[in-house]
Amino acid sequence: MIENDAGQARQPWHDTAGPAAVVWDMDGTLIDSSSVVPDAFIAAVRAMGGPVHSRAEVVALYSLGPPRAMLSQMLGRPCGEEEVALYHEILSERAAQVAPCAGVRTAIDRLRRTVPMAVFTGASRRAADILLGAVGLRECFSVVVGGDEIERPKPHPEGIIKACSLLSVPTRRCVYVGDAPTDLEAARRAGAVPAAAGWGHLYNPSVQADLVLQSPQDLTGRLLGP
Numbered sequence: 001m002i003e004n005d006a007g008q009a010r011q012p013w014h015d016t017a018g019p020a021a022v023v024w025d026m027d028g029t030l031i032d033s034s035s036v037v038p039d040a041f042i043a044a045v046r047a048m049g050g051p052v053h054s055r056a057e058v059v060a061l062y063s064l065g066p067p068r069a070m071l072s073q074m075l076g077r078p079c080g081e082e083e084v085a086l087y088h089e090i091l092s093e094r095a096a097q098v099a100p101c102a103g104v105r106t107a108i109d110r111l112r113r114t115v116p117m118a119v120f121t122g123a124s125r126r127a128a129d130i131l132l133g134a135v136g137l138r139e140c141f142s143v144v145v146g147g148d149e150i151e152r153p154k155p156h157p158e159g160i161i162k163a164c165s166l167l168s169v170p171t172r173r174c175v176y177v178g179d180a181p182t183d184l185e186a187a188r189r190a191g192a193v194p195a196a197a198g199w200g201h202l203y204n205p206s207v208q209a210d211l212v213l214q215s216p217q218d219l220t221g222r223l224l225g226p
Contacts, residue, residue: 019193021169022111022219023160024141025178026121026128027062028200030104031135034059036097037123041070044087050075059202063182065153066124066146088126095134101199107216108140110224118143118163120176125149143167154182157190164192177219181207195219 027033038058045053053074061070067087071079111117118141121128125146132138143166150158157171164171176187179200184207187194196209197216205212213219 019115019175019223020173021116021118021164021167021175022223023118023120023163023167023174023176023192025176025180025183025197025200026119026123026131028101028179028202029177029183029197030101030108030119030137031098031131032101032201033098033131034201036094037091037127037131040087040091040094041067041074044083044090045071045074047086047090048075048079048083062122062180062202063153063155065122066148067127068124068148069153084124088124088130091127092130095130098131098134100135100137101197101216103199103216105137107220108137110220112140115223116167116169117141118145118167120145120159120163122147122154122159122182154180155185155189157186157192160186160190160192164190175211175219177213179203184209 024030027037038055041058042053061073064070064073068079068084071083071087123146125148128144128146129138143163145159145163147153150162152158160176161171164174171190171192174192175195176192177195177197179197180202181204184194184196194209195211195213196203198212198214
């Protein structure tokens, strides 16, 4: 029996009794933003008079949480609301370059008919609305939780717990789909089922997950059948 951080046994998910909800990570799981988001941070920091960063350096900071934390680290000083707004403006200008990950739209369209779904992302709520809106997925989710709407970023389980609460679903009946090791650790700590998005750019096959999905259709197949 698998336990969460509180030592409580959580029910393992079996194919014959699917979960009550699916919560998705965003970047690298629902959308391919591997160049757009880092480039928006790089451009914003340059516009603020900060140093030049590489895409890899920006991606390495994702675990810090929402834009304010990342921009402050990149600038080497606290950043204000106007600077966060500038980042969002630059991101919005580049959002048309973002695309849904292969197979995501079909999977979401099938799942949304019967399975409650939410998004929990380390990005800000504003960034989530911009990017999900740009690819036509925002309307698919009744609940979106941004990294700026919680106190503690992944791998802390707070965001997953909040998303499940807003869906009125116990976390033990939830599957959290994400590509990064921090996504899977957050799911484990929440008592949810960690499902690795094997198509994501941060996916690491050495990190343990209850489910390893090679495509979004793997999840729909398990939940809904062929």
